[in-house]
Amino acid sequence: MERTLLLIKPDGLQRGLAGRILTRFEEKGLKLIGLKLMMLSPELAAKHYAPHVERPFYPGLVKYMTSAPILAAVLEAPRVIDTMRTLMGATFGWKAEPGTIRGDFSNSTAYNLVHGSDSPENAEREIALFFNADELHSADRSIDTWLVSEDDQ
Ligand code: UDP
Ligand code: MG
Numbered sequence: 001m002e003r004t005l006l007l008i009k010p011d012g013l014q015r016g017l018a019g020r021i022l023t024r025f026e027e028k029g030l031k032l033i034g035l036k037l038m039m040l041s042p043e044l045a046a047k048h049y050a051p052h053v054e055r056p057f058y059p060g061l062v063k064y065m066t067s068a069p070i071l072a073a074v075l076e077a078p079r080v081i082d083t084m085r086t087l088m089g090a091t092f093g094w095k096a097e098p099g100t101i102r103g104d105f106s107n108s109t110a111y112n113l114v115h116g117s118d119s120p121e122n123a124e125r126e127i128a129l130f131f132n133a134d135e136l137h138s139a140d141r142s143i144d145t146w147l148v149s150e151d152d153q
């Protein structure tokens with residue numbers, strides 16, 4: 001079982017797409033185990049995006065991410081990191097495939113609605129930045145036995 005961090009970025013909330021975005025992940029069967037509406041502080045943004053600190057887009061990225069509320073969530077499922085990034089689509093909205101969240105709703109390079117962790121190491125690091133262990137609640141659901149087969153690889 002794997003966990004990943006989802007951020008619905010400021011444009012997602014400002015454009016009223018937060019519910020639709022969460023629904024895409026819920027419909028796929030990914031289990032929502034943590035959820036928080038918050039303003040991202042410059043300090044937390046710097047920690048979260050530390051791997052990008054040398055990139056030319058970094059100052060603009062921090063400004064964008066701290067400009068309005070975000071929704072932070074943790075999702076749990078087998079292979080959830082890959083599954084979530086597939087549903088999100090490619091980084092640039094104008095390039096992302098139709099049918100993906102970014103492909104359907106973003107036409108921007110920077111304003112691409114969602115963040116998703118890209119590896120198990122980053123997922124663990126990022127989840128710990130946004131959530132305490134006692135803020136995550138992974139309860140069994142009766143539907144879980146219908147989402148993946150015992151024979152799945
Ligand atoms: N970004 C940007 N310009 C770029 C590349 C990235 O503004 O040329 C922003 C964009 O919002 C992206 C974030 O920086 O989501 C982090 O970039 P990353 O390469 O990690 O893309 P992601 O993992 O979000 O697809
Ligand atoms: Mg990334």
